[in-house]
Amino acid sequence: MIEPPALSRSAANRASLRRTDASWLAGAWPSALVLVLHQDMTTDIGGAADAPMLALVRGSQVADGGDRFFLGEDEGGVYFAAVGGAATTRGEVTAGLREAGALLADRDAGLLVTAVALAHWHSTHTHCPRCGAPTTVSGGGWLRVCRVDGSEHYPRVDPAVIMLVHDGADRCLLGRQASWPAGRFSTLAGFVEPGESVESAVAREVAEEAGVAVTDVRYEASQPWPFPSSLMLGFTARAEPATEPVLLDGELEEARWFTRAELAAKAGPRWPPPVSIANRLITSWVERASNAAVSSSKRGVR
Numbered sequence: 001m002i003e004p005p006a007l008s009r010s011a012a013n014r015a016s017l018r019r020t021d022a023s024w025l026a027g028a029w030p031s032a033l034v035l036v037l038h039q040d041m042t043t044d045i046g047g048a049a050d051a052p053m054l055a056l057v058r059g060s061q062v063a064d065g066g067d068r069f070f071l072g073e074d075e076g077g078v079y080f081a082a083v084g085g086a087a088t089t090r091g092e093v094t095a096g097l098r099e100a101g102a103l104l105a106d107r108d109a110g111l112l113v114t115a116v117a118l119a120h121w122h123s124t125h126t127h128c129p130r131c132g133a134p135t136t137v138s139g140g141g142w143l144r145v146c147r148v149d150g151s152e153h154y155p156r157v158d159p160a161v162i163m164l165v166h167d168g169a170d171r172c173l174l175g176r177q178a179s180w181p182a183g184r185f186s187t188l189a190g191f192v193e194p195g196e197s198v199e200s201a202v203a204r205e206v207a208e209e210a211g212v213a214v215t216d217v218r219y220e221a222s223q224p225w226p227f228p229s230s231l232m233l234g235f236t237a238r239a240e241p242a243t244e245p246v247l248l249d250g251e252l253e254e255a256r257w258f259t260r261a262e263l264a265a266k267a268g269p270r271w272p273p274p275v276s277i278a279n280r281l282i283t284s285w286v287e288r289a290s291n292a293a294v295s296s297s298k299r300g301v302r
């Protein structure tokens, strides 16, 4: 297993049993620590540039209006997010998950990723999928209820697979999309389709994007990626045989094999940002090999 990806970290207890206790939620609000989320999915930031912290405010200081989501509690307090409405006066420094997600401490990373994921879902699920009537936020922000037929709708996540394809030795297959910064390569990825297992999705996506067949699909780690609602399921997979990639579905501009030395070289490809699980998958694969090299050299000494 690899180290937890940046956005998989959390420290507060979600305390989900509190969500249905409306009187407890109302009583907890004034003294709660509130993450005010702006319309552009950024929030106010304090602390040093290299050690940012969420600038949380007390519920009693947040203007009325907008939605409130209960995020959880710990020994440090009770946490909510306030989204939209008059609550969103901007502070001096703001940042979103992409900028601050890897720099925030565990508690703050978990609070922000949850607030952003919920806010995205609410903003695109304002009406009932059964009858089209408006829905109302309930359950501490973890539910919407139809005003006409009473049907309940819970926040959804979309599973996506992301995989480091290797040749069982010293090469891995990375690709780049035309819209990315020059020189950046990353692991292949795609959404899981209805009726499909995640292992099948890994094999299908690699075949579609790069024309390469894989086996030995192994789960590594997951991380939420709420842009707007993905859950990235990270894998390694072995190409068999290690064929040259062919771009089939047009999703990639280029795909190629890299050795570990090429990946680590200064003139090598630009890696995906630290906040991404792709970065963690690549780092882990590179480090795993150097650990294996160390242990085999130790065996050699013995």
Ligand SMILES: [Zn+2]
Pocket: 128, 129, 130, 131, 132, 133, 146, 147, 148, 149, 150, 151
């Ligand atoms: Zn309805």
